[in-house]
Amino acid sequence: MGDRNSHHPGAAGRATTADRPASIRNVVLVGPTGSGKTTLVEALAQTAGAVNRAGRVEDGATVSDHDEIEQRRHRSVQLSLVPLEWDGIKINLLDTPGYADFVGELRAGLRAADAALFVVSASDGVDGATRAMWDECAAVGMPRAIVVTHLESARTGVEEMTRLCAEAFGGDDPDAVLPLYLPLRGPAGPDGQAPVTGLVGLLTKKLFDYSTGGRAELEPDADRIPLIDEARDRLIEGIIAESEDEGLMDRYVGGETLDPGVLIADLEKAVSRASFHPVLCAAPAPPGARQGLGTVELLDLITRGCPAPPERHAPVVTSLDGTPRELRLGDPDGPLVAEVVKTASDPYVGRMSLVRVFSGTLRPDTVVHVGGHGLTDRGHQDHDVDERVSALTSPFGKQQRPVTHAVAGDLVCVAKLARAETGDTLSAKDDPLLMAPWALPDPLLPLAVEAHSRTDEDRLSEGLSRLAAEDPTMRLEQNRDTRQVVLWCLGEAHAEVALERLRTRYGVQVDVVPHRVALRETFAGPAAGRGRHVKQSGGHGQFAICEIRVEPLPAGSGVEFVDRVVGGAVPRQFVPSVEKGVRAQAAKGLGSGHPLTDVRVTLLDGKAHSVDSSDAAFQTAGALALREAAAGARLHVLEPVAEVDVLIGDEYVGSVMSDLSTRRGRVLGTEQAEPGRMLVRAEIPELEIDRYAVELRSLSHGTAGFARRYLRHEPVPEHVVKRLREKVAAPA
Structure with missing residues (x-):
């Protein structure tokens, strides 16, 4: 792997080799913001010949042609695809954002990739x-190699980084994380630091010198041999431990010299099984150089060590009725099953869908079935429609290059699928299938928005629906209790990007307003009220009188209406009118303006007029009776209470518990969720956790997560009610 003296870069514009699934590698780059993922993609593209030394191809496209939001923020906020060719293999590189707010894009990349x-x-x-990102990869069994970057400005050497990675990612087996190469250092500079100028291949004991702008293969000096042998022995033992050949260790211990080809084959299998994670280092090419340090070795690792699509397990596939279907993953002649892993809007061609083909072959000008994904709670409607596939293209930066077809295992862009959204399944019209969706994080940060102007109001609904189609991690809520439009996001950066997309892509200007929690109110004790609606203004008048009794009910009871009228004091046809008026007033609220709940309203008596009584009059009387009952009673304001599960590292448990107490939280218990992580269960009023997604991340340095479930409404303490009233009364 990378220990070859020759390499075969693919030229930009060359005919694709991706007609066979075995000739495709789908690789996702994962790492925190600032780790150098995009720079690494550019370096690999240059080494593979996809771009020249200026980072461009003949049509002027560059790998780093990001959208306008990424350019302004100087960080990736969405999944992007860069296809390359190396040694007869098509490599689809998927660059993912490194910030926690965009973990949905990361999970989409993991779904589309095989390593x-x-x-x-x-x-x-x-x-x-x-x-946390490593855990995301581990959760889906993704084969991983580790790439150490920023060698030129490192505070930590490659050797130390390898040790740190082994401790962090090796679990119970630190030998599952070992270097394939040792760094070759040049003379120390004025600062005393010796730059990395090449690599030492441990399996072949060859030196690869990048100091001259190319890649030269050398034999190691005698004084390097002991250091190489020590690291090589440990690497070989780590590979043998993962080998399926049980006699390999005995042969090695017995002094037999093992064929490097056998070791490389076992290494490739261990990487594919995600049981061994080799460590490499890489750096971009200096000005005028042809290759960046370690890029040839990385491309060789990808083509020879990462699994091809047929070697991976397919997600669960069913017919529309839920019947399981067995598929041969990576079969270009099998039934068509593809998945939309990303949806974006292009200013010139409209909606663009990035699609991973898992089975069959996708061709232009064919009708496919678009299967829905069951995310109606997030503002995404289920889909069960047929659409025609127009052009297929392969992206490079902002450029789109036409392709004739996409076989199983490949990634391709499909233009103008009007109904397909991220997570949808594309299948044959006459054999519609569904893929099980990948797990999505729950958005827990509310962002209440209002249209800035009447013009924006007309476009708001369409803009929000298009935004939701692009991003399934966002939940769109039309809250009936608070009458607010709420975008539920993963964090502040996620929210800011959503607002920017609304403004720049869809021409919708919105104002962010305070998010209102759905408070309610109820009666603290029994009360009575009389509603009298009597008017005479010539002709038919209005006459309706009703008397009611109101009693509090247990939490969750809603509004119950009971008719106890005797003797026809309120004619039977007007009893529903009284109930309608009572319920309408309850929905509007009484003392605090919040909906009334958990009460029984009993109609006891009333009066009617043979001519002037009407449905409308008794509705008004019912509402007046309820208002009079409230005027002489004490009302409780009720707030929603959520059960919250916080998953936190052991070192932050004390801080989290202390913080929960300041939020009027009641800790229900703790339990060890996994080594080093604790699960804290608590009940917290929703008034106190509006921004908990942001504040918990800050408290735990980005390592904690939480889930919440609505439990019940319960009375708000008087001091909190006072604070809420002062907040409402305060001038804007």
Whole structure:
């Protein structure tokens, strides 16, 4: 792997080799913000010949042609695809955002890929956020190699970074994380630091010198041999431990010299099984150089060590009725099953869908079935429609290059699928299928928005629906209790990007307003009220009188209406009118303006007029009776209470418990969720956790997460009610 003296870069514009699934590698780059993922993609593209030394191809496209939001923020906020060719293999590189707010894009990349390059910066080390990303990969069984970057400005050497990675990612087996190459250092500079100028291949004991702008293969000096042998022995033992050949260890211990080809084959199998994670280092090419340090070795690892699509397990596939279907993953002649892993809007061609083909072959000008994904709670409607596939293209930066077809295992862009959204399944019209969706994080930060002007109001609904189609991690809520439009996001950066997309892509200007929690109110004790609606203004008048009794009910009872009228004091046809008026007033609220709940309203008596009584008159009388009952009674304001599960590292448990107490939280218990992580269960009023997604991340340095479930409404303490009233009364 990378220990070859020759390499075969693919030229930009060359005919694709991706007609066979075995000739495709789908690799996702994972790592925290600032680790150098995008720079690494550019370096690999240059080494593979997809771009020239200026980072461009003949049509002027560049790998780093990001959208306008990424350019302004100087960080990736969405999944992007860069296809390359190396040694007769098509490599689809998927660059993912490194910030926690965009973990949905990361999970989409993991779904589309078959292996990962996990990128860590030697300048930043391994922190909690980096471990969380590693856990995301581990959760889906993704094969991973580790790439150490920022060698030129590192505070930590490659050797130390390898040790840190082994401790953080090796679990119970630190030998599952070992280097394939040792760094070759040049003379120390004025600062005393010796730059990395090449690599030492441990399996072949060859030196690869990048100091001259190319890649030269050399034999090691005698004084390097002991150091190489020590690291090589440990690597070989680590590979043998993962080998399926049980006699290999005995042969090695017995002094037999093992064929490097056998070791490389076992290494490739261990990487594919996600049981061994080799460590490599890489750096971009200096000005005028042809290749960046370690890029040839990385491309060789991808083509020879990462699994091809047919070697991976397919997600669960069913017919529309739920019947399981067996598929041969990566079969170009099988039934068509593809998945939309990303949806974006292009200013020139409209909606663009990035699609991973899992089975069959996708061709232009064919009708496919678009299957829905069951995310109606997030503002995404289920889909069960047929659409025609127009052009298929392969992206490079902002450029789109036409392709004739996409076989199983490949990634391709499909233009103008009007109904397809991220997570939808594309299948044959006459054999519609569904893929089980990948797990999505729950958005827990509310963002209440209002149209800035009447013009924006007309476009708001369409803009929000298009935004939701692009991003399934966002939940769109039309709250009936508070009458607010709420975008539920993963964090502040996620919310800011959503607002920016609304403004720049869809021409919708919105104002962010305070998010209102759905409070309610109820009677603290029994009360009575009389509603009298009597008017005479010539002709038919209005006459209705009713008397009611109101009693509090247990939480969750809603509004119950009981008719106890005797003797026809309120004619039977007007009893529903009284109930309608009572319920309408209850929905509007009484003392605090919040909906009334958990009461029984009993109609006891009333009066009617043979001519002037009407449905409308008794509705008004019912509402007046309820208002009079409230005027002489004490009302409780009720707030929603959520059950919250906080998953936190052991070192932060004390801080989290203390913080929960300041939020009027009641801790129900704790339990060890996994080694080093604790699960804290608590009940917290929703008034106190509006921004908990942001504040918990800050408290735990990005390592904690939480889930919440509505439990019940319960009375708000008087001091909190006073605070809420003062907040409402305060001038804007």
